[in-house]
Amino acid sequence: MNRNIFFLIAFFFCSNLQIVAQNDTINWLDEVRLSDVKLKSYSKGQLVQVLGEADIQKSAPSLTSLLKFNSPFFFRENGQGMVSSISVRGTGAAQTAVIWNGVNINSQFTGQTDFNTINTRGFENISLKPGGGSVIYGSGAIGGSVHLNNVFQFDEKSNNKLRLGYGSFETYQASYKGSFSNDKTSLNIGLGSVMSENNYSYPRTGAVNENGDFYNISLDASFAHWMGENNIVKFYSNYYQGARGFSGTLDRPSRSKYEDKNSRNLMEWKYFMGKLTSNLKLAWIEEEFKYFENRNLSNFSVGKVQSAIIKYDLGYEISENIKLNVLADYNKVTGEGTGIGDAQRRIGGLSVLWSHGLNDFQYQFSLRQEAAEGYESPLLFSVGTSYKITDGYFIRFNTSRNFRVPTFNDLFWQEGGNVDLNPETSLQAEIGNEFHFDELSFNLTGYIIDINDLIRWIPDSTGVWRPINTAESYNYGLELFSGYETSMGEGFLSLNGSYGYSRAIDKETKSQLIYTPKHKATFSAGYNLGELELILQSLYNGRIYTSTDNEYELDGYYLMNLGIAYSIMPGITLQVNMDNLLNKKYQSLPSRIMPGRSIQTHLTFNF
Amino acid sequence: MNYKYLLFSLCVGFLFFSCEKDIDCCPMPAAEAAFESGIVVLNEGNFGSSNASVHFINDEDDNNQPLIFSKINGSNLGDTAQSIEFHENLGVIVVNGSNKIEIVNRFTFKSLATISSNLHNPRYAEVIGDKLYISNWGDGMNADDDFIAVFDLKDFTFMKSISVAEGPEKMLASNNSLFVAHKGGFSFNNIISVINSESDMVIKEIEAGDLPDSMEIKGNELWVLSSGKPSYADTETPGNLTKIDIATLSVLGSFNLPEPGMHPSNLSIINNEALFTMGKDLYRYNTESGFQPTPEFSFDEVAVLYGFEIHDGQVFIASPRADFSGNGNLFVYDLNNGSLQKTYTVGINPNGIYFN
Numbered sequence: 001m002n003r004n005i006f007f008l009i010a011f012f013f014c015s016n017l018q019i020v021a022q023n024d025t026i027n028w029l030d031e032v033r034l035s036d037v038k039l040k041s042y043s044k045g046q047l048v049q050v051l052g053e054a055d056i057q058k059s060a061p062s063l064t065s066l067l068k069f070n071s072p073f074f075f076r077e078n079g080q081g082m083v084s085s086i087s088v089r090g091t092g093a094a095q096t097a098v099i100w101n102g103v104n105i106n107s108q109f110t111g112q113t114d115f116n117t118i119n120t121r122g123f124e125n126i127s128l129k130p131g132g133g134s135v136i137y138g139s140g141a142i143g144g145s146v147h148l149n150n151v152f153q154f155d156e157k158s159n160n161k162l163r164l165g166y167g168s169f170e171t172y173q174a175s176y177k178g179s180f181s182n183d184k185t186s187l188n189i190g191l192g193s194v195m196s197e198n199n200y201s202y203p204r205t206g207a208v209n210e211n212g213d214f215y216n217i218s219l220d221a222s223f224a225h226w227m228g229e230n231n232i233v234k235f236y237s238n239y240y241q242g243a244r245g246f247s248g249t250l251d252r253p254s255r256s257k258y259e260d261k262n263s264r265n266l267m268e269w270k271y272f273m274g275k276l277t278s279n280l281k282l283a284w285i286e287e288e289f290k291y292f293e294n295r296n297l298s299n300f301s302v303g304k305v306q307s308a309i310i311k312y313d314l315g316y317e318i319s320e321n322i323k324l325n326v327l328a329d330y331n332k333v334t335g336e337g338t339g340i341g342d343a344q345r346r347i348g349g350l351s352v353l354w355s356h357g358l359n360d361f362q363y364q365f366s367l368r369q370e371a372a373e374g375y376e377s378p379l380l381f382s383v384g385t386s387y388k389i390t391d392g393y394f395i396r397f398n399t400s401r402n403f404r405v406p407t408f409n410d411l412f413w414q415e416g417g418n419v420d421l422n423p424e425t426s427l428q429a430e431i432g433n434e435f436h437f438d439e440l441s442f443n444l445t446g447y448i449i450d451i452n453d454l455i456r457w458i459p460d461s462t463g464v465w466r467p468i469n470t471a472e473s474y475n476y477g478l479e480l481f482s483g484y485e486t487s488m489g490e491g492f493l494s495l496n497g498s499y500g501y502s503r504a505i506d507k508e509t510k511s512q513l514i515y516t517p518k519h520k521a522t523f524s525a526g527y528n529l530g531e532l533e534l535i536l537q538s539l540y541n542g543r544i545y546t547s548t549d550n551e552y553e554l555d556g557y558y559l560m561n562l563g564i565a566y567s568i569m570p571g572i573t574l575q576v577n578m579d580n581l582l583n584k585k586y587q588s589l590p591s592r593i594m595p596g597r598s599i600q601t602h603l604t605f606n607f
Numbered sequence: 608m609n610y611k612y613l614l615f616s617l618c619v620g621f622l623f624f625s626c627e628k629d630i631d632c633c634p635m636p637a638a639e640a641a642f643e644s645g646i647v648v649l650n651e652g653n654f655g656s657s658n659a660s661v662h663f664i665n666d667e668d669d670n671n672q673p674l675i676f677s678k679i680n681g682s683n684l685g686d687t688a689q690s691i692e693f694h695e696n697l698g699v700i701v702v703n704g705s706n707k708i709e710i711v712n713r714f715t716f717k718s719l720a721t722i723s724s725n726l727h728n729p730r731y732a733e734v735i736g737d738k739l740y741i742s743n744w745g746d747g748m749n750a751d752d753d754f755i756a757v758f759d760l761k762d763f764t765f766m767k768s769i770s771v772a773e774g775p776e777k778m779l780a781s782n783n784s785l786f787v788a789h790k791g792g793f794s795f796n797n798i799i800s801v802i803n804s805e806s807d808m809v810i811k812e813i814e815a816g817d818l819p820d821s822m823e824i825k826g827n828e829l830w831v832l833s834s835g836k837p838s839y840a841d842t843e844t845p846g847n848l849t850k851i852d853i854a855t856l857s858v859l860g861s862f863n864l865p866e867p868g869m870h871p872s873n874l875s876i877i878n879n880e881a882l883f884t885m886g887k888d889l890y891r892y893n894t895e896s897g898f899q900p901t902p903e904f905s906f907d908e909v910a911v912l913y914g915f916e917i918h919d920g921q922v923f924i925a926s927p928r929a930d931f932s933g934n935g936n937l938f939v940y941d942l943n944n945g946s947l948q949k950t951y952t953v954g955i956n957p958n959g960i961y962f963n
Contacts, residue, residue: 249656249686251657251683251685251704251705252685252704252706293749294748462870462886514932546656547934547955548932589655
């Protein structure tokens with residue numbers, strides 16, 4: 001048991017060390033095991049921080065919980081389990097792309113992903129790539145991108161993990177994850193569900209979180225099969241269904257309810273022929289919501305969007321060190337719903353990617369041009385390099401132009417939608433330093449982002465709220481990821497920390513943008529001793545402004561969670577987590593108070 | 608072994624950082640009639656953020672006091688304050704988002720009562736005799752649950768709920784009649800319903816223009832200014848001015864603005880003229896010479912014309928910041944020549960101006 005955890009942790013740390021000189025075998029393995037191969041092969045100038053299964057299993061199941069304690073990214077939460085949006089490097093919620101197995105899944109309605117609607121337990125790894133990525137990942141990859149990956153094994157093993165949990169506020173959790181493979185076929189199945197009354201009391205106020213109950217269920221399946229020596233076919237599927245009361249606040253009662261359903265399906269056929277790799281992807285993505293202003297009535301508003309994506313990628317190894325990819329893709333999105341009527345958008349795109357490795361120096365160059373209905377798309381580019389100065393020190397550089405396209409709500413909302421909008425565009429650059437000293441590693445990145453044509457909804461002269469390309473901002477800051485691990489005495493200690501300093505400044509007013517803390521830090525520690533494991537998670541969110549004149553703000557806060565896992569017998573582990581151990585009263589939105597101290601318990605069966 | 612202590616001391620270290628700086632604001636002792644003479648500005652705040660507030664401005668010495676409700680009473684006003692009705696010594700504050708009514712002494716802002724039941728999406732308040740009437744939308748999406756709640760003004764107990772047509776907003780009392788303008792909630796309506804305050808029954812529904820916005824009484828006439836349906840409606844309609852005989856409840860006359868894109872609000876009647884706003888401009892309608900298509904003045908300093916009053920020869924405009932975030936302004940203009948006289952900083956999204 002002890003040894004297994006050691007290997008698991010060791011594996012995680014190895015996967016954190018991104019710039020390991022890659023060879024063809026590894027590249028080829030990635031081609032087989034992943035859908036999103038380019039996350040590794042075309043991110044040389046940028047950090048890709050990998051959170052492996054061990055991290056995923058340690059955290060609460062929502063993507064919000066995982067990332068807020070493991071990254072310098074800030075989350076704005078409308079209460080526990082409610083809508084949650086991300087801010088990376090001081091950018092807005094629609095300026096971070098969420099990528100599922102290589103496919104951008106940000107909502108077509110809002111441009112954002114609600115991080116509380118992603119159950120992390122069905123994924124083998126979740127990778128964070130701060131910085132621009134629109135050439136490969138499309139709209140929204142300005143602040144960064146978050147990658148949800150299923151990874152195939154062909155090791156002729158089967159693994160099953162069943163996890164059952166119960167905790168404060170009548171919260172029930174269950175998840176199952178199974179993986180099965182032989183040398184030709186691999187299958188991963190994930191099932192996760194959370195259900196909570198979520199009726200916590202707001203610390204030191206006497207008030208209770210009302211109407212905040214929620215449940216969600218998600219299903220993940222991924223399947224790969226070799227057909228002959230040169231062909232592999234893969235299917236990926238993710239289904240999410242949830243229903244939530246939108247909770248009231250300190251001073252505002254609520255009776256509304258929100259139901260949403262997301263389904264994502266991807267089929268991939270990969271053909272290897274000498275130096276050529278041919279890859280065809282077909283994806284079908286649906287998102288659907290129903291909003292009930294009063295959950296006791298049958299009146300509701302709806303929205304539904306379907307996206308069909310076809311993508312063809314031809315890769316050619318010009319020489320051992322030079323790789324060229326040419327991609328063509330077509331994306332058709334159709335939507336309907338209360339407020340937008342029928343809407344449609346078609347986007348075609350062409351990309352060229354070039355990668356060259358010269359011993360210690362590597363560089364990449366990529367271009368993308370889209371043609372879309374209704375707006376002018378800028379020419380996107382990315383240039384990235386990495387240079388190994390010594391064995392323990394790498395330096396990286398990336399510069400790119402990225403964009404965020406107007407959403408369906410921006411364009412087609414009946415009360416004010418504006419079809420004349422341009423995409424938000426950014427020009428950005430970053431320099432990264434990566435150090436390894438034996439058991440210690442850290443990544444320090446400095447960045448600058450210049451964003452134009454920011455889309456804001458403001459009232460026009462007749463009082464109708466409309467989106468326009470109005471503001472411009474520049475962001476700059478520092479980002480640190482660090483890790484330390486060592487075996488000590490009988491046990492094994494791992495420490496991880498992250499810190500982000502983000503300035504996001506409106507060019508006209510010179511004020512910091514709202515809901516972007518200047519400081520965010522996390523620290524976590526795990527100590528493993530035989531059957532026992534102690535887990536500490538903590539974060540600090542700095543003060544945030546809630547008004548554009550910076551006259552109103554929310555205080556910063558420090559949170560700490562403590563967990564204890566005990567292996568009762570081989571294959572069975574009991575875990576008790578104490579969240580918000582210090583019983584802080586905190587909020588990331590005015591008057592939306594988060595829970596005080598709470599307990600969650602889990603029983604995990606591995607078989 | 609030592610590493611266990613390291614872990615332990617790390618935990619302890621964090622505990623030290625955990626002291627909270629909760630600054631509890633103590634209620635300020637209320638000076639007798641601190642707000643006897645001056646301007647009261649209601650700041651609705653941001654929906655969902657519970658940051659509604661009241662400013663008091665003494666226009667004699669320009670003393671500008673923020674947050675008077677919370678300072679006097681030691682508690683937040685609540686979420687999304689919609690309107691205030693002053694009646695004798697009372698100030699009735701309708702807090703839409705919090706689904707409650709705060710009743711204060713209008714000269715001290717000391718809380719007298721809070722009504723938080725028998726309301727559903729409350730909008731405006733009006734008083735006739737000993738009764739307090741509150742217009743309620745019910746659910747915005749539901750056209751059939753709108754009502755006027757009636758409370759006893761002596762002890763603030765609930766008396767009755769009067770079911771009305773969709774979207775009741777502003778109300779105006781005249782003798783025993785309560786005129787209710789129905790803008791239509793999330794959709795559009797065009798009627799003025801008339802409630803008799805003795806029977807508390809709807810005795811008539813009178814058709815005005817689309818989206819009746821504001822009402823004024825001049826002699827025996829009720830003038831109703833309607834905004835017209837906006838550009839995103841199926842058919843855009845122009846603003847309209849309708850005159851109604853208070854005694855017979857019949858329509859005496861109706862005037863449509865010339866262009867469908869003209870959407871006025873904020874009716875005031877000065878002498879024989881109706882003054883109203885479109886965008887940031889002031890317009891005039893004269894009973895003899897009719898509508899003047901060129902604006903009287905333009906209030907250029909205003910970011911968004913959100914609250915509007917004409918008082919003592921001056922125009923008062925409450926203006927949020929252009930993006931409805933952060934502190935807004937109160938602008939005071941001369942009604943004779945449109946010149947800006949004073950500017951005050953007020954709270955978040957000011958929407959109403961009232962006078963003591």
